[in-house]
Every structure is written in C-alpha cells, then in structure tokens.
Amino acid sequence: MTANDRVAGITDEVIGWRHRIHADPELGFQEHRTAAFVAGRLRGFGLEVHTDVSATAVVGLLRRGTGGRSVALRAELDALPIQEAAGVPYASRTPGVMHACGHDGHSAILLGAAKLLAEGGGFDGTVVFVFQPAEEVVGGGRRMVGDGVFERFPVDAVFALHNWPGVPEGHIAVRTGPQMAAVDDFELRFSGRGCHAAMPHLGDDPILAAADFVAAAQRVVSRSIDPLKPAVLSVTQIHGGRFNNFVPTEVTVEGTCRFYDAGLSDHCEAEIRRIAEGVAAVHGLAAALTYKRGYPPVVNPADGADVAVAAGLDAVGSERVLTEFPPSMGCEDFAFMLNAVGRGAYAWIGAGEVGPGQGLHGDRYVFNDAVVPVGIRWFMNVVQRALPVVR
Structure with missing residues (x-):
C-alpha cells in the first residue's frame, strides 16, 4: 500500500x-x-x-x-x-x-x-x-x-x-x-518529633533524614543493579515544613523508578525500603513507604x-x-x-x-x-x- x-x-x-x-x-x-x-x-x-x-x-x-x-x-x-x-x-x-x-x-x-x-x-x-x-x-x-x-x-x-x-x-x-520502560512510583514519609529551630536537640529532623535518603537512594541504580540493565531512580518531590523557625514533624519524599526488566520492580521496592528504614533508624524517626507499581x-x-x-x-x-x-x-x-x-x-x-x-x-x-x-x-x-x- x-x-x-x-x-x-x-x-x-x-x-x-x-x-x-x-x-x-x-x-x-x-x-x-x-x-x-x-x-x-x-x-x-x-x-x-x-x-x-x-x-x-x-x-x-x-x-x-x-x-x-x-x-x-x-x-x-x-x-x-x-x-x-x-x-x-x-x-x-x-x-x-x-x-x-x-x-x-x-x-x-x-x-x-x-x-x-x-x-x-x-x-x-x-x-x-x-x-x-x-x-x-x-x-x-x-x-x-x-x-x-x-x-x-x-x-x-x-x-x-x-x-x-x-x-x-x-x-x-x-x-x-x-x-518503552516500566514505571513505578514511591512515596516515603519520615516522621518524628517537631521542635523549635533554635532547639534542635529537643526534636528529630525529618528534613535531614530526607536529604540523607536522597543521597543514599542513588546507590540503588549505581550499586545494586547490573549496569547492563538500564534503570533510573529519580526523586521528584520533597514536602515538609511551614515555618522558618520550626523543624517539622514530618517530611514526604516522592519519586519514580524506570526500567525494562520487569523483575526490577520487586528489587527497587526492597532496596528503597531497606535504605529508608536504615536512614530512619539513624535519625530516630519512623519511615512509611508506599510503593506503587505502575505500567509494565x-x-x-x-x-x-x-x-x-x-x-x-x-x-x-x-x-x-x-x-x-x-x-x-x-x-x-x-x-x-x-x-x-x-x-x-x-x-x-x-x-x-x-x-x-x-x-x-x-x-x-x-x-x-x-x-x-x-x-x-x-x-x-x-x-x-x-x-x-x-x-
């Protein structure tokens, strides 16, 4: 034709x-x-x-x-x-x-x-x-x-x-x-005790924990996935706090994972959870992860x-x-x-x-x-x- x-x-x-x-x-x-x-x-x-x-x-x-x-x-x-x-x-x-x-x-x-x-x-x-x-x-x-x-x-x-x-x-x-790649999304919530910004020893700091998580999460692709298997993990949103003089009680981190091997869905969830729980333990916080499997x-x-x-x-x-x-x-x-x-x-x-x-x-x-x-x-x-x- x-x-x-x-x-x-x-x-x-x-x-x-x-x-x-x-x-x-x-x-x-x-x-x-x-x-x-x-x-x-x-x-x-x-x-x-x-x-x-x-x-x-x-x-x-x-x-x-x-x-x-x-x-x-x-x-x-x-x-x-x-x-x-x-x-x-x-x-x-x-x-x-x-x-x-x-x-x-x-x-x-x-x-x-x-x-x-x-x-x-x-x-x-x-x-x-x-x-x-x-x-x-x-x-x-x-x-x-x-x-x-x-x-x-x-x-x-x-x-x-x-x-x-x-x-x-x-x-x-x-x-x-x-x-085309698969897509999964995740939402991670760090929560603890809020405090006055001038008295950080009286509370926890979920903002600091979120920052540590963003840095540590980069190892998911660079150090836990075969480099011959393409994958991307991107943190796309961080939300927390309302005032300059108060450390918030909660911070939410959101992001996405992309890959061609469908088996990496389970792997990424497990790695993100492990890192989040480790970061939370270091900072004395609670971590709650919602991992959403999207399109294959x-x-x-x-x-x-x-x-x-x-x-x-x-x-x-x-x-x-x-x-x-x-x-x-x-x-x-x-x-x-x-x-x-x-x-x-x-x-x-x-x-x-x-x-x-x-x-x-x-x-x-x-x-x-x-x-x-x-x-x-x-x-x-x-x-x-x-x-x-x-x-």
Missing part, C-alpha cells in the same frame, strides 16, 4: 478530525465528547460500535469474509492537564487541558484507517478498533484489560503507534524487545515486531524503517494490552526534530500532520500482514 491514492484522498479530512479533537480536549476517563465523536464516525463507516466496554472507551468491529483470525488496533482518547501555548488556530478551548502528546492525531489516524478498511476490505477476518481512555497516568489500558475487553473481543495480536519527536519525520521505528515495560515480541516492520516497509520503504535504536525510558500503558494478548507490537512514527517545549508533554507541542498518511498506511498494512489477504 505504499502508493495508496485512497489514503491521499482522505488525508485532509483526517487532519480536520484531528484539529477538531485537539480543540476540545478531555482528561482521562472524562472523554465523553471525544468518545461520542469517534463512535459517530465509526458508525458512519458502517462498523459495529460498542461503548459499554470500559469507562469512556469505544470499540469498533469490522468483519470481512469467514475467517476466524482477528487483530486489534489501538489509539488513545485523553489529553493532559497542560495550558496550551502553541498558538495554533485550532488550539484547545478548554483552559488547562491540552492534547500535548498526540493522542488526537493517533485517534484521527485510526479513524482514517477504519474508514478505508471499511470501504475497501481486502482481508479475511476481524479488525477490532480500540479507542482507549486515560492512557496518561491513570491506566485506562489496565482498566480495559481488567474489564475484559479481550475476553469479549478476542484477538490474535494487538498493535499501536505513537508519534515520536526526535525520530526523522515519516520514519517508522519498531524493535524486538523493550521499546512495553516489550515487543519478535513475531509481532516482524509484522510491524513489514507493515512499515510496505508504507515507507526500507530506508525509512528503523529497527536498531535506543528504547525510551518513557512509559506506555499499551503494555497491559500487549501482555494480555501476548502478540503484537508498539511502533513509533517519526515526527522530526523539535525545539524546547515542543516535545511530548510540552506546552508548545504541535502534532506533525505530515505523518497522518504514514500512520494510516501503517495501520492498514498491519491488517494486510496480520490477516489473510483477499484480492
């Missing part, structure tokens, strides 16, 4: 859908208007549409022939709590909410693929179009899996794409193995990656398909769907180079509309590669 004139024929319409979704962004599990727009378009294409699957999710079914094989294609519906500063004509009309990650583009691209597949067919089996809520932070993919989306709509493989600033425009990047890593199995690569070769040619590149320490809850199905892949579509504040989650981020036809072709080619072709 490299020279698919049908894709070129609907590209402007799909970009219009993207701009319409962008102007009316909604946060996770609140995507009612976005879901209604998507469902309306899918019904207009003649698909069987389900909106009772999981929260604000939309699932569309397209069946052709009599084959029993099926493939799921997934896009996201939600925006981010960011005030837009991009200055585009179709900018967000909702204060403090913005499509700063490209989910508007992904949804529009998947709608375009649905429209053309519904019009042209060319496959034998079922395509399940999954429009997922709440990818950002709150785990809509985990909820959809928990709500039984793949028990209700069984599939043989599931695929997704994400625009990726920094990868050359229009290139497709997909690798066997880890593509996105690890593309070889057979799914092969399908995704082949679809990319069909779409953009061999010179624009990347299979060897560093994975990202960012996270993606598509991991829940990929793990549940066991086959499929997650791909990036290059958005080109961008400036400060224009990358993913930046307030001046602008989705590159030039990649819309590439995304449509890739999704359509995935179907052609994953399901029997009918000529």
